[in-house]
Amino acid sequence: MAPRSVTTLATGKFAEDLAFNYLLQLGLRPLARNYRSHRGEIDIIMQHEKTIVFIEVRYRKNDHYMSPLETISSRKCKRIIETSRYYLQSNRNATKNPCRFDVITISGDQAEPDIMWIKNAFQA
Numbered sequence: 174m175a176p177r178s179v180t181t182l183a184t185g186k187f188a189e190d191l192a193f194n195y196l197l198q199l200g201l202r203p204l205a206r207n208y209r210s211h212r213g214e215i216d217i218i219m220q221h222e223k224t225i226v227f228i229e230v231r232y233r234k235n236d237h238y239m240s241p242l243e244t245i246s247s248r249k250c251k252r253i254i255e256t257s258r259y260y261l262q263s264n265r266n267a268t269k270n271p272c273r274f275d276v277i278t279i280s281g282d283q284a285e286p287d288i289m290w291i292k293n294a295f296q297a
Contacts (some may be wrong), residue, residue, distance in 0.1 A: 184283075188232035189216050192277040195288055201226065204267075210259035217277075218260065225272045227257045229294070232279040232286075245294075247275065254259030254297045272297075 193206065194272040201219040208215045233242055253274060261268050276294040281287045 184232060187283060188279045189230050191286060191288065192228065195277070195290070196228070199290075200255045205260070206215055208256065208260055209282070210256045212255040214257060215253055215256050215260065217284045220270070223270050225261075225267050225270050226275050227253060227260075227272065228275045228277055229253060230279070234282070250274070250295045256295070270281060280282075 189206070195220055196217070196256070197203065201221045203217075203219050204225070205218040208218055215227050216230045219226050219228065229245060229249070233244065246248070257272065257274070261272070273293050274295050274297070276291045278289045278291065279286045280289075
């Protein structure tokens with residue numbers, strides 16, 4: 174896989190920071206950011222009431238080719254699910270709570286982005 178450009182990394186960080194702060198304002202409690210295992214990465218892990226939420230963040234400046242949500246492949250979902258299992262095995266207290274997989278999509282210009290929170294975007 175080719176290395177990501179500095180611009181791509183900065184855009185990704187911008188989107189993840191925006192999503193993180195958006196969810197904080199809505200009362201979610203942070204548990205982890207950029208959680209990695211040998212199976213993949215989860216952008217944000219938070220707790221929403223009693224539910225552990227695994228969150229994928231997607232940004233697209235425009236949707237001429239596809240929307241941010243359409244960029245999430247079944248392979249990506251599988252990797253997020255496998256990584257979430259690793260997280261739960263490593264954090265036994267988290268297994269007492271229900272879990273779900275959400276997606277935050279961010280589109281448009283970075284100066285005035287459109288944010289959409291999709292709960293239960295996919296299932297394990």
